[in-house]
Amino acid sequence: MSARTTVTPADVRAAARALDGVAHRTPVMRSRQLDEMLGCEVHLKAENLQRTGAFKLRGAYWALSRLPAGTPVVAYSAGNHAQAVALAAREQGRTAIIVMPADAPRAKREATAGYGAQVVLYDRYTESREEIAAALASEHGGTLIPPFDHPDIVAGQGTAALELFEEAGQLDALFVPCGGGGLLGGSLLAAAELAPGCAVLGVEPEAGDDVQRSLATGTRVLIDVPRTIADGAQTRQVGAIPFPLIQEHCAGIRTVSDAQLAEAMALLATRLKTVVEPTGALGLAGLRAEPGAWSGRRVGVILSGGNVDLDVFARLVGGAAAAA
Known part of the structure; x- marks a missing residue:
């Protein structure tokens, strides 16, 4: 982990300048039907359309x-951070080794390897990805880039919310998917600068409610690997760097069931014709779980990703549609 542990809104701005022309400025999607169904004005930041999905x-x-030129990197990830590090390393002329769970979606594993990274598989329920990655970094002289507990990671992720506020203007609430807390921490920093009156809420799966528990106890709670379809949020503990930001600025943490995630995916597929993975649908599922709470208000939702195997997507969305 980086020795620096503090992150500021200025860091998010610096990241935004560096990412100009590198990351897509993803669209903010609107749907009249969705507004009518939820009773509020919904602005969806479509990060499922970002590079690497x-x-x-x-x-x-x-x-x-921000690393010296040519420095090799090592990362661990269920898939989205894996692909991102692999692509960034390729474009910056670095080698990358990525530790991924053996049961990660096939599309994520193949894309990571396709970007040129060496993929090392492990059993997420019996092995420690942190220990494996640390050993590989030591062996190969690489720098470990964790998926969320790093100040530059938090700052970079905050640029998604920054763009949303710049395009949509003032929002009354923002629902953000939450696993390790990197995206939520960065979003809180963006809101602190551009929309201080906005209530930023994190949404995590019911089976992985470590952030909610951590806020309740005031200390970072460690849980077993969550059993949930939201593979990108199967984290055991909120990051040490984003946690103080969440404690200070977050308006609350919501949890949703796997069934609610599948319903949100189906809604996005049918109403907005867009593919969103289970973790990416956490924000919308959280908003839908509070009917009437934001009636007549302007609400933002970050759709954090769209990397899902098509057979899994068809099964989840088809099942939710049939149940509805």
Whole structure:
């Protein structure tokens, strides 16, 4: 982990300047039907349309760009950070070794290897990815770039919310998917500068409610690997760097079930014709779980990614549609 542990809105601005022309400025999607269904004005930041299919490129590229030229990198990830580091390393002329769970979506594993990274598989339920990655970094002389617990990662991820506020203007609430807290921490920094009156809420799967528990106890709670379809949020503990930001600025953490995630995916597929992975649908699922709470208000939602195997997507969306 980086020795520097503080992140500021100025860091998010610096990352945004560096990412100009590198990361896509993804669209903010609107739907009259969705507004009518939810009773509020919804602004969806479509990071599922980002390069590599998720917001993770923002933090990975910014973090790698601040390393000395040619420094090899090592990362661990369920897939989206893996792809982001692999692509950023390729574009910056670096070698990359990525530790990924053996049960990660096939599309994510293949894309990571396709960007030129060496992929090392492990069992997420019996092995420690942190220990494996640390050993590889030591063996190969590489710099470890964690998926969320790094100041440059947090700053880079915050540029997604920064762009949303710049385009949509003032929002009353912002719902953000939450795993390790990097995206949520960065979004809180963006809101602090551009929309201080906005209530920023994190959304995590019911099975992985470590952030909610951590806020309740005031200390970072460690849990077992969550059993959830939201593979990008199967984290065991919120990051040490984003946690103080969440404690200070977050308006609350919501949890949703796997069934609610599948319903949100189906809604996005049918109403907006867009593919979003389970983790990417956390924000919308969280908003839908609070009917009437934001009636008549302007609400932002970050759709954090769209990397999902098509057979899994068809099964989840088809099942949710049938149930509806």
